[in-house]
Amino acid sequence: MKGSIIWNIQRYSSLIVLSYIFYVVTFVLRNELNFFSWSNFFLSFEIRFITTLVFLLIVTHAFIGLWTVGTDYLTNRTLGFLSKNLARRADFLRYVFFSAFCLLGFVYLTAIFYIIWL
Amino acid sequence: MFDKKLQVSLYRYNPEEDKFPYMKNYTINKPEKDIMVLDLLHLLKEEDQSISYRRSCREGVCGSDGMNINGKNGLACITPISSVVKRNKIELRPLPGLPVIRDLVVDMTEFYAQYEKIKPFLQNETTAPEQERLQSPEERDKLDGLYECILCACCSTSCPSFWWNPDKFVGPAALLQAYRFLADSRDLKTKERLEALSDPFSVYRCHGIMNCVSVCPKGLNPNKAIGEIKSMLHKNKKDIIVSDGV
Amino acid sequence: MNNIFTNNIKKIEFDALIIGGGGSGMRASLELAKSGLKTAVVSKVFPTRSHTVSAQGGITCAIASADPNDDWRWHMYDTVKGADFIGDQDAIEYLCSEGPKAVFELEHMGLPFSRFENGRIYQRPFGGQSKDFGKGGQAARTCAAADRTGHALLHTLYQNNVKEGANFLNEWFAVDLVKNSKDEVTGVIAFSIENGEVAYLKAQATVLATGGAGRIYASTTNALINTGDGLAMALRAGFPAQDMEMWQFHPTGIYGAGSLVTEGCRGEGGFLINKDGERFMERYAPNVKDLAGRDVVARSMVLEILEGRGCGENSDHIYLKLDHLGAEVLNSKLPGICELSKTFAHVDPIYEPIPVVPTCHYMMGGTPTNVSGQAFNRVDNQDYLIPGLFSAGEAACVSVHGANRLGGNSLLDLVVFGRATGKHIQGELKSGGGVESASKSDIDSSLERLNKLNESSEGFDPAEVKKELQECMQNYFGVFRRGEYMKKGLDKLNELREKVDNLHLKDKSDAFNTNRVEAIELQNLFEVAESTAISAYRRTESRGAHARDDYPDRDDDNWLCHSIYDPISKEVSKREVNFEPQKVEAFPPKIRTY
Numbered sequence: 001m002k003g004s005i006i007w008n009i010q011r012y013s014s015l016i017v018l019s020y021i022f023y024v025v026t027f028v029l030r031n032e033l034n035f036f037s038w039s040n041f042f043l044s045f046e047i048r049f050i051t052t053l054v055f056l057l058i059v060t061h062a063f064i065g066l067w068t069v070g071t072d073y074l075t076n077r078t079l080g081f082l083s084k085n086l087a088r089r090a091d092f093l094r095y096v097f098f099s100a101f102c103l104l105g106f107v108y109l110t111a112i113f114y115i116i117w118l
Numbered sequence: 119m120f121d122k123k124l125q126v127s128l129y130r131y132n133p134e135e136d137k138f139p140y141m142k143n144y145t146i147n148k149p150e151k152d153i154m155v156l157d158l159l160h161l162l163k164e165e166d167q168s169i170s171y172r173r174s175c176r177e178g179v180c181g182s183d184g185m186n187i188n189g190k191n192g193l194a195c196i197t198p199i200s201s202v203v204k205r206n207k208i209e210l211r212p213l214p215g216l217p218v219i220r221d222l223v224v225d226m227t228e229f230y231a232q233y234e235k236i237k238p239f240l241q242n243e244t245t246a247p248e249q250e251r252l253q254s255p256e257e258r259d260k261l262d263g264l265y266e267c268i269l270c271a272c273c274s275t276s277c278p279s280f281w282w283n284p285d286k287f288v289g290p291a292a293l294l295q296a297y298r299f300l301a302d303s304r305d306l307k308t309k310e311r312l313e314a315l316s317d318p319f320s321v322y323r324c325h326g327i328m329n330c331v332s333v334c335p336k337g338l339n340p341n342k343a344i345g346e347i348k349s350m351l352h353k354n355k356k357d358i359i360v361s362d363g364v
Numbered sequence: 365m366n367n368i369f370t371n372n373i374k375k376i377e378f379d380a381l382i383i384g385g386g387g388s389g390m391r392a393s394l395e396l397a398k399s400g401l402k403t404a405v406v407s408k409v410f411p412t413r414s415h416t417v418s419a420q421g422g423i424t425c426a427i428a429s430a431d432p433n434d435d436w437r438w439h440m441y442d443t444v445k446g447a448d449f450i451g452d453q454d455a456i457e458y459l460c461s462e463g464p465k466a467v468f469e470l471e472h473m474g475l476p477f478s479r480f481e482n483g484r485i486y487q488r489p490f491g492g493q494s495k496d497f498g499k500g501g502q503a504a505r506t507c508a509a510a511d512r513t514g515h516a517l518l519h520t521l522y523q524n525n526v527k528e529g530a531n532f533l534n535e536w537f538a539v540d541l542v543k544n545s546k547d548e549v550t551g552v553i554a555f556s557i558e559n560g561e562v563a564y565l566k567a568q569a570t571v572l573a574t575g576g577a578g579r580i581y582a583s584t585t586n587a588l589i590n591t592g593d594g595l596a597m598a599l600r601a602g603f604p605a606q607d608m609e610m611w612q613f614h615p616t617g618i619y620g621a622g623s624l625v626t627e628g629c630r631g632e633g634g635f636l637i638n639k640d641g642e643r644f645m646e647r648y649a650p651n652v653k654d655l656a657g658r659d660v661v662a663r664s665m666v667l668e669i670l671e672g673r674g675c676g677e678n679s680d681h682i683y684l685k686l687d688h689l690g691a692e693v694l695n696s697k698l699p700g701i702c703e704l705s706k707t708f709a710h711v712d713p714i715y716e717p718i719p720v721v722p723t724c725h726y727m728m729g730g731t732p733t734n735v736s737g738q739a740f741n742r743v744d745n746q747d748y749l750i751p752g753l754f755s756a757g758e759a760a761c762v763s764v765h766g767a768n769r770l771g772g773n774s775l776l777d778l779v780v781f782g783r784a785t786g787k788h789i790q791g792e793l794k795s796g797g798g799v800e801s802a803s804k805s806d807i808d809s810s811l812e813r814l815n816k817l818n819e820s821s822e823g824f825d826p827a828e829v830k831k832e833l834q835e836c837m838q839n840y841f842g843v844f845r846r847g848e849y850m851k852k853g854l855d856k857l858n859e860l861r862e863k864v865d866n867l868h869l870k871d872k873s874d875a876f877n878t879n880r881v882e883a884i885e886l887q888n889l890f891e892v893a894e895s896t897a898i899s900a901y902r903r904t905e906s907r908g909a910h911a912r913d914d915y916p917d918r919d920d921d922n923w924l925c926h927s928i929y930d931p932i933s934k935e936v937s938k939r940e941v942n943f944e945p946q947k948v949e950a951f952p953p954k955i956r957t958y
Contacts, residue, residue, distance in 0.1 A: 001318065002316050002317070003315075003316055003317055003318040003319070003320070003321060003322035003351070004316060004322075004351045004352055006318050006322065007322050007348070008352075068323075071282075071283070072278075072279070072283065072323075073282065075282065075283070077282065077283075077284075077285075078281075078282050132873060132875060133875050134873050134874060134875055135873070163827075164827055167827070167870050167871055167879050168870075168871045168873070168879070170875075170876045170877070170878050171878070172409070172413075173588055174409050174413040174414075174415070174587045174588060174589045175413070175415065175417060175418050175588075176587065176588055176623075177418065177623040177624075177704060177707075177708070178703075178704075178707065179417050179418055179512075179515055179700075180409075180412070180413040180414075180415075180417050180418070180587065181413060182409065182410075182413045196707050198707075219558055219875060219876050220875045220876040223876045225558075226410070230410075234526055237527075238523045239473070239474060239523040239524055239526060239527040240472075240473060240474025240523075242472075246468075246472040248468070249427070249468055249484075250427070250467075250468050250471040250472070250477070250484060250485050251471060251472065252482070252483030252484065253479050253483055254479065254481075254483050255478075255479045255480070255481060257479075258476065258477075258478065258479045261476045262510075265476045265509075265519070266512060266515070268412070268417075268515070269410075269412055299474075302474070302476075305474075
């Protein structure tokens with residue numbers, strides 16, 4: 001994928017997430033907050049749809065960031081500064097790191113989906 | 119005066135003798151007038167001839183003697199010791215992040231490879247006129263702050279992104295040169311140049327840390343050039359994707 | 365690196381080998397890389413660290429930009445006059461008439477020249493430049509990229525070598541030429557500075573493009589690497605050197621540091637003042653004042669100092685005044701100078717004058733060559749081409765600079781003759797030219813010097829001997845020379861010969877051993893210094909940069925000629941100057957005033 005696309009996704013996702021938070025905070029401040037008003041707020045299809053999208057974006061945003069961290073630090077070269085044994089396992093460690101994150105992200109999204117839609 | 123002595127802590131490594139590099143301390147009489155770090159090294163080398171470092175022009179234009187002086191990269195020949203000595207101490211190490219050949223001499227192969235990768239030469243295949251190609255002073259002004267780079271590697275070796283991925287991230291020095299040709303009104307390969315930089319590593323590993331700007335001995339601003347490249351990449355995204363056939 | 369024998373060193377074969385990665389070397393290699401011949405540039409530093417990078421003001425050439433009527437013949441006239449009439453006029457004609465082509469090529473390669481409003485290359489006035497054969501006033505003929513022209517030129521050449529895929533042996537040090545039994549040059553012995561590996565680099569054509577040797581003097585604008593390696597190799601191989609007494613002292617080296625302050629400063633309107641604030645050049649050169657030839661200005665400065673009108677506590681320097689030009693001009697036209705003078709003179713030229721002093725700058729002499737870069741030997745007053753050996757740039761003496769080089773002509777020399785040499789070698793090798801192989805014993809004898817150094821267990825300290833050599837040259841062979849002093853200097857050099865031949869290399873390691881490099885450089889410096897000293901002693905007149913107290917006048921009857929130094933007999937002979945240009949009438953010698 002092009003660097004500019006990844007760069008854009010990261011920037012725009014953060015902007016969308018920020019506006020979402022801003023919107024929710026405005027709702028909280030402007031309304032009397034109780035169980036009913038909160039549930040009502042989330043009963044609307046639009047809000048639920050947007051919330052799902054936002055969480056998808058959070059995971060994507062985080063993935064890009066952690067992918068950067070992984071390809072910076074969990075590499076043969078960088079780990080080589082610490083020890084040769086670690087460096088030899090760099091590709092494996094990075095793979096484990098990414099897999100663990102993917103799994104976590106999947107669990108996270110499933111939970112969100114469950115909470116919001118079911 | 120109290121402090122007539124100067125402590126110099128020098129990074130030493132000779133692959134034929136030392137298993138590991140080590141810091142060696144030298145004490146010398148403080149020179150009467152302010153001298154450059156390179157002159158200091160000459161003085162040390164008179165005492166201990168085995169000290170090895172690169173040097174050529176001794177006036178800051180050839181870029182040979184980039185090194186890490188009290189924690190900050192700079193050119194030894196134009197850094198007065200008065201500007202770096204702290205508590206009568208000065209610590210000299212090789213440029214960080216590149217393999218050390220001996221003492222203050224680093225292997226710059228990776229650095230030069232990135233420079234060559236960006237095709238650091240004017241590309242214009244139209245038939246050249248009998249005289250020079252015309253360029254207005256305004257167009258020429260755009261090259262100021264770019265062409266003056268001396269390839270000393272102070273910037274790239276102070277850049278964490280370059281430390282981690284010197285094979286994939288082009289680094290501030292070479293990106294400055296990439297922009298020098300993108301900005302040249304005589305160069306016609308803008309699209310191809312941008313395309314070659316469009317992957318997630320070449321340019322986009324720059325996170326704007328700005329070490330490059332703070333260390334550049336020529337006062338250049340690679341970070342600004344990288345910003346310009348990024349905006350060009352964004353503006354030309356469509357063309358590039360189409361030409362890629364994606 | 366002990367006991368190297370021919371049997372156990374690597375042999376690498378090339379068609380053409382270029383020693384030196386500066387302007388002339390890379391211009392030649394560019395030509396050869398394009399031709400498809402197997403070529404390599406051997407450089408003791410990464411090419412962009414070569415001394416060409418320090419050139420500031422520009423490249424002088426009649427491209428008719430500042431003045432649309434400019435003519436290369438005017439440039440030729442200036443150069444002949446500047447050379448005090450011992451420049452070869454066929455070579456100067458070639459330099460000035462081919463120049464525009466070579467400069468436009470550089471522009472097409474991408475050199476970022478400064479520009480005039482109409483988009484053409486910016487040209488500034490430099491010393492010794494005139495219009496209409498000296499009758500039309502000051503010309504502006506020096507093409508410039510701000511005050512970083514050498515840097516821009518060197519990087520552009522390196523970039524285009526990268527483009528053409530030229531081979532580089534970077535941080536390889538050439539030690540000695542290899543000659544076969546017929547005295548043809550078949551390559552060099554060289555070693556990798558990085559790991560000490562020694563190799564015989566065999567080639568059909570070897571180009572010495574190793575630049576000058578300003579480090580023979582204690583005070584010089586030259587880089588620390590300017591040790592005349594190529595010229596010294598040729599001298600050791602028994603080949604002659606021409607006009608070695610001719611060393612240019614640049615009027616404006618920063619006092620104390622030696623860094624160069626471009627003549628462009630005076631071209632842009634700066635001038636020199638003595639301690640009384642007097643613009644003294646008005647007295648010495650009433651017409652062009654501060655833009656007289658460099659030799660004239662340098663001598664005038666020394667006279668001012670000797671007569672007690674020098675500046676500073678010790679009255680030992682002169683001020684270069686620039687502040688009247690204003691911050692804007694200084695920042696746009698001379699930004700590098702502002703930087704240098706702040707760093708090395710602790711002076712901001714926008715407000716204060718820069719302390720300067722004449723400083724050794726350029727070697728007009730060198731290995732004698734023709735306009736195709738072919739080096740020649742001199743036997744019984746006849747020139748004989750040396751098969752396989754070429755030279756270009758400051759290392760060579762074509763001779764276009766004669767007794768005094770004009771500012772901006774060195775960069776032109778580099779590109780014009782680097783290019784010519786490349787083209788000639790290409791033609792010669794493609795038509796089947798070449799040299800015979802060297803025998804084992806030939807190669808062994810070229811290894812002798814390196815082996816001796818590597819086996820040394822006692823002897824003299826190179827760093828100390830170098831200081832002595834530089835002091836000696838500075839004291840006895842400086843701006844003004846006198847027979848009796850030079851005799852003393854020669855005696856001192858004889859003493860030093862013993863030391864230079866018996867250096868002790870303490871550090872014998874292989875990895876980036878700068879000690880070994882410096883010891884060999886010192887031996888090279890000595891060869892050059894000796895040839896300078898003997899040639900200077902023999903030339904009993906004052907001409908161009910060679911000024912003698914005891915012979916204050918130019919002596920055209922006896923010395924309108926080149927001096928040829930023979931390194932074997934250590935004698936100096938005369939060689940006639942060429943007065944036969946092909947396209948114009950020759951310029952006859954006349955009194956040289958500015």
